[in-house]
Amino acid sequence: MALKNYNPTSPARRGLILVDKSQLWKGKPVKALTEGKHKTGGRNNKGHVTSRGIGGGHKQKYRFIDFKRRKWDVEGTVERIEYDPNRTAYIALIKYDDGELAYIIAPQRLAVGDKVVAGKKTDTKPGNAMLLSEMPVGTICHNIEMKPGKGAQIARSAGTYVQLVGRDRGMVIVRLNSGEQRYIRGECMGTVGAVSNPDNANTNLAKAGRNRWRGKRPLTRGVAKNPVDHPHGGGEGRTSGGRHPVTPWGKPTKGARTRKNKQTDKMIIRSRHAKKKR
Template sequence: DPLKSLTKGKKFKSGRDSSGRISIRRRGGGHKRKYRLIDFNRRDKFSIPARVASIEYDPNRSANIALLVYKDGEKRYIISPKGIKVGDVLESGPNAPIKIGNALPLENIPIGRTVHNIELNVGKGGQLVRSAGGYAMILASDGNYVTVKLSSGEMRLIFKKCIATIGEIGNEDYANISIGKAGKS
């Protein structure tokens, strides 16, 4: 079960618009979900090490999530990178070591490394590359901007102070799951 302090209720829209009328037909039903509050930012926890307490399923996204317990006692969920396991110690900040699951400013990550959960605006939290199996690659650093190649092939210039997490996102077999029939989707 997810940590109660890090979840909240999630109301389904069921294809209704703000006035309650059906704007998209045939939406609705399905299993109830609790929304897990996920830390896409990790800025306010710079230089505080965190232990991976568990890796959990999240019905709201394709990736799994990892529960971190910080040295100061706080618990938070992050998107689970590929290759981390329970008991690993992760860190964030400009001086964090270059290893999977650590979050650093783009300027501090070596060229050629794969990253995920990339910020577009400083302090806003990760917005790019957040789904299962996703990764982007750092290609070059020039002045105030870093060139990142997304899995679509798109090249983006992103400000060097924006934060990204090192490594690929786990649960990469999600794309191979066979739904089987229309009733199961």
């Protein structure tokens, strides 16, 4: 889908670039596949803010998405492509031959009326899901599981994809968008194709109010605060915040490596921080 550029007929329209959603379903979602969604404002059960920058936003319904794709060898037809306020990707409503309805993440080049199927091994068509061990090397895929049967965790956002680059001892080697190469177990499921709505990265909201509609509150810079509120705060005049950028709780940020997960380090072949070959 293309991008829509608006003429500057008002300050709110100047620079506005949105994705054209005219091809999407204009009605409501399937009621049986949705549930009410309660906003927290970033607060936990004690009323304390545990996630900053959250508040307001338009009311939403959560759509149940089939991330597991374990309904094997039952063909489904794409009924429609829908917008989902809970994610950047579009979703597709699938009607299986036995009458069951389900939502899946819509890949690129998936159209209304197309057939999709999940199984141990299927055709490499967009929307088909199969075991990673059965996928041809070089396949572009998304919705990748990290544990068999847990459901997809990798490459679910708009425009993202993973490339399967090799096999080794019951594992597959995948290359992520970040440049990282890692092992994943062959019994995990993956879906062929790249995720829909790749133009989402090129949009421009043009005004702060559009972010408020999405439930995002303004962020105050640390250097603009007092010393009691932030490590960068205080100082005479305008200061840059010191030599070591940190979070409000003193954790290094802006490039400092904070990842500590020794359990999965052995699964990473090439770090995303490694210098890329020219």
